[in-house]
Amino acid sequence: MSIYDITVTREDGTAHTMADYKGKVLLIVNTATKCGFTPQFKELEALYETYQDQGFVVLGFPSDQFKQELATGSEAAAACRLDYGVTFPMHELVKVNGSDAHPLFQYLTEHTKGFLGSSIKWNFTKFLVGRDGEIIARYGSKDKPMSFEEDIKKAL
Structure with missing residues (x-):
């Protein structure tokens, strides 16, 4: 199974x-609108705006697993768009850890055990995925998106 098989x-x-994103560089992020790291949306959006024409996509996945999110994915997305000007794709509310974790996050954590351990510790964990679908890097909540802009440029 590859990342492209996941719905x-x-x-x-x-x-x-x-598979809709095959050939693109992805930054997959578990987000939360009521978290201390929520201001990272500004940097995520800035990177998306700068590099989307080169095949870069930020994918936001709201999660209430850490009790810092609104009730639904559509509410979370609306808040992100209104408060931070987010234009990148946002998704339904998902779980990122445990037996109920969304298959995408199961895949990401299983394939990054060498990076930061398997489970996601907090909101705004970020996964950089190359054009070939392979995970390039995993960044923690405290890693500001602009701090790894060079990694994104290299992947593009």
């Missing part, structure tokens, strides 16, 4: 496979 659901309820 995800957008904030509006539309399901699609990650």
Whole structure:
């Protein structure tokens, strides 16, 4: 199985496979609108705006696993768009850890055990995925998106 075999659901309820992003560089982020790291949305959006024409996509996945998110993915996405000007794709509310974790986050954590350990410790854990679908890097909550802009440029 590859990352491209996984089905995800957008904030509006539309399901699609990650294969829609084949050939693109992805930054997959578990987000939360009521978290101390929420201001990272500004940097995530800035990177998306700067590099989207080169094949870069930020994918936001709201999660209430750490009790810092609104009730639904559409509410979370609306807050991100209103408060931070987010234009990148946002998705339904997901779990990122445990037996109920979304298959995408199961895949990401299983394939990054050498990076920061398997489980996601907090909101705004970020995964950089190359054009070939392979995970390039995993960044923790405290890693500000602009701090790894060079990694994104190299992947592009």
